[in-house]
Amino acid sequence: MNDKESLKAAFKRAPYQLGGNGPRDIGILKQVFDEIEGTQESDIYGAGTLIEAFQSKIAAYLGKESAVFFPSGTMAQQIALRIWCDEKGSKEVAYHPLCHLEIHEEDGLKELHHIKPVLLADKDRLITLEDVKTLDGEISCLLLELPQREIGGQLPAFEELEAISAYCRERGIKLHLDGARLFEITPYYQKSAAEICALFDSVYVSFYKGIGGIAGAILAGGSDFTERSKVWKRRHGGDLISLYPYIMTSDYYFDRRIGKMAQYFGEAKELAAIFNECEGVYTNPEVPVSNMFHIHFKLPETAVLPILREVCEATGVGVTSWLHEREEGTCYSEISVGDSYESVPKEKIREAFRLLKEKLEAALSA
């Protein structure tokens, strides 16, 4: 096993983990289905009470007319952009350079839909109103990701969002929300999901980030939009005969965790402050605006990997399971606070950070 694998293995075995909702194992499914009657009818090709009720519930929660359940956000978002491009008759959209569609989807948007993205802003900062004002009239749709995951989960001020939304409406540019972590930002904005979504023409949300389901996504908007999305869902091969394993787990964990987002947010701020007390470590954002943040180490991956493993093995506290290098000589990881954090005793956290600090200081002065 190399150092990356050793850290991952140690994290998995750890009795305490700072981030997440626990292991992504089969138990996530079993917990839900153990409580459900086997005679309940499945959804069939997008029809049936099971799927329709959940779609209506989430449409109402997001304040949108209609919603469609998708197996993945990758599929849902490409389709949203395609619909807005077809409506305007232009193949140009705009989004952040670190947008999921740009860096994690093997260029599906370009290869399948021949849509050309304009990259707005620098990759290490948020899109601003000033950036949006540089767009020309050919742009069909602007995608905003809230929070911007790849830069630690940053958010613009709500007033800036409102201004971007107003500008786009005035210029005939559709505004799409990549809300993979939308539920997680409502406590910071002190707004309901519907108040945030009201600024957008279409919205995607995920059920396996803060909500902790197995997989699955909702795409919401006006009925015309969602009806067209169903045709594209079939074209993509996403109109499965039955999606209930994802729908029922999404629904179950939505009910269980939607009320805990403020708690996760508070805990993320508490935890980030502890990291920021360590020499050679800082978080981005410094003060989180959701349940997530990035931890940056001013040391190379090769130095930090064994330290995190040793802290984990000595104290039982898994800080994180992975590190990536972005700039030479530094590395980072990501924490999304979920159910696991509340079950770590405070004394255990203090013990883990005492050791982490000690080891980092030794490495920094080496």
Next chain:
Amino acid sequence: MNDKESLKAAFKRAPYQLGGNGPRDIGILKQVFDEIEGTQESDIYGAGTLIEAFQSKIAAYLGKESAVFFPSGTMAQQIALRIWCDEKGSKEVAYHPLCHLEIHEEDGLKELHHIKPVLLADKDRLITLEDVKTLDGEISCLLLELPQREIGGQLPAFEELEAISAYCRERGIKLHLDGARLFEITPYYQKSAAEICALFDSVYVSFYKGIGGIAGAILAGGSDFTERSKVWKRRHGGDLISLYPYIMTSDYYFDRRIGKMAQYFGEAKELAAIFNECEGVYTNPEVPVSNMFHIHFKLPETAVLPILREVCEATGVGVTSWLHEREEGTCYSEISVGDSYESVPKEKIREAFRLLKEKLEAALSA
């Protein structure tokens, strides 16, 4: 409720059903997961023992080098054709006029991949070697569906298949198998799945037809081919973080039913013969070559719907849950024999057909 809905409702309530593997309810999932430990790790984005072991198992069963699990056949088959088109540098493929890609996928192949299909053969008969010989050198791939579902599940002679395969190889045309019901035809051909698949460059199989899983498909072929299919799977939005609800049920029901295909085939022949004894009724094929056949009624849908409902309510035997009209004044349905048939007492079947005959004769002479 209209007559179509009434028949469907009566069929669902019926203690006995001639076709299928029982109700498509949540119990299909529960039966599998009740027996599995919750601590088993899930698959993560196509990796992990759970998905890799199943892919290897089915690749071996199909006699192919490699296999990839997909959420749907729609996705898997578009991707297979796309890969063969890219390899040849031509956007032309050939398939039957009633191919799934042509009639059930909202033209995903054309809209997403800009592939142009040449329709071979008339829609009411199989593709022959003579049809294949009319293809020009621009065709990247010929798709054959075995059995041809929309015409009752017909099959060419194995010798004709071999000749088509040899011809395609010689002319540089890739041969793809739509094997949605491949497992179901091995008893008729008296060949293993691998012997049939050896004639094809790529193969798709489904796990919710004869196998009776929830959803899911395998695409198999050479390793180069399957590696490229994974990139397209991500582009389509099918590389879900976890597919285990479909993989584990596919695996469970594969083991449970793969050995029963000869039984289903024998029962389908027995059942088709009983239908063919009814005046005004014939099956297609007359003698089934798999577990499936179509039942044609020489009476309009409006006449047959109430008859089937009455037979169902009076005898407890659900003959079928639906009818479609193709030509005016006639209608048809489809039966795929599965686990349900063996649990219908023979006396019940005789009773149901006595009543069905009586009612059809009355309607025909009315």
